[in-house]
Structure formats: structure tokens, C-alpha cells
Amino acid sequence: MSDLDFRTVKEIVEPDSRGRFSIGAIAKSKTYRVQINDAGQILLDPVVAVPERELWLWQNSEAIASVQRGIEQAGAGEVHDLDSFAQYAEMELEDE
Template identity: 45%
Template sequence: MTTLEGFRPIAEVAADERSRIAFGKAGVHKDDRYAVSINDEGAILLTPLASIPKRELMVWQNDELRASLFRGLADAAEGKVQKLDWVTADVEIDEEDE
């Protein structure tokens, strides 16, 4: 059996009655996600994935927005932030305070 460049054998596994293969010996954990690819020789490649909600995709597609977000996170980590008094929909405004 030949191995692809950069790969090393770690275990031999057998598919169960439902054609499933356990990958625990390869360091796979519960809820890990992978893209599965196969070549003409039948070699299977699992590529780790990190899924994000679609509403957050704009951060990764917009360089300026992503840079701004990272600057804000860095400021917060350094304590360069201040509390703002916000009024939200779940807070009732006292008519006398206006």
C-alpha cells in the first residue's frame, strides 16, 4: 500500500454493518466536521471544517469589517473600553425620567 505525500498510516479500520468507520484513532472527536474528498484511486481525504452561521459570513467576506472587529476585540482585551448606557426594547423607559 502506498501513502500519499504528507500522509502517514495510523490504523487499520473496518466498516460496520451500516458502512460506518470509526475515526477515533485519528483524533476525531464528537461533533467534529469534515469535508470528504476521494480521488480516482479511492483514497479518502478528510479536511477539518469550521462552520459559521450565514449571518456571520459577511465578516469573512469584508476585509474592512473584519479588521474593525479585530481592532475592537483587541481594545476589549486590553481594557480600552467603556460602558455605554443603552436603552433596549426589553427596558421600559420611565415617562418621568424623560
């Protein structure tokens, strides 16, 4: 863990009787992973929750690479018009 680009937010804080620290509005409305190193330094790493049904994508390197490639291609204007899919709108799907 590196301390590059860290800045002091509060000089000294002490936990309350339940082990909680108050660091103010800087942490408001965020979710964090809490990490600690052998020196006892605590790092709050902002995270974004992923719905469980979408987790497979983030755990599959080939699938996420394909999605990222598609996003880059779309951003570069490399798209293909496949016309309307309206003919499939009323189509009944079979359950697997």
C-alpha cells in the same frame, strides 16, 4: 498539501461496501471538510459551521478586520464606558 506534523492513526483501513472508513474516536463529534490531491491522498480538515445569517461577516474582510481589532483592543483594556443604555430599552424601532 504538506505532510508535516501528520502522524499515523491507523496503519491500514479499507472502506466498507458504502465507501465509509472507520478511524475511531479521534474523529468523534467533529465536522470535516474532505480534500483530496492528485496523488489520491485524503485530508480531513476540521471545520466549524457558521450560521448563514453571520456568513456575511466572514466574507467581508473589512468587517472581520474591524471585529478582530475590537477584540484585541478590549483584551488590551482599551475600552470606553458609554454609560447606561437603559433609556433606549423601551424605545420602539422602525422597520426598514
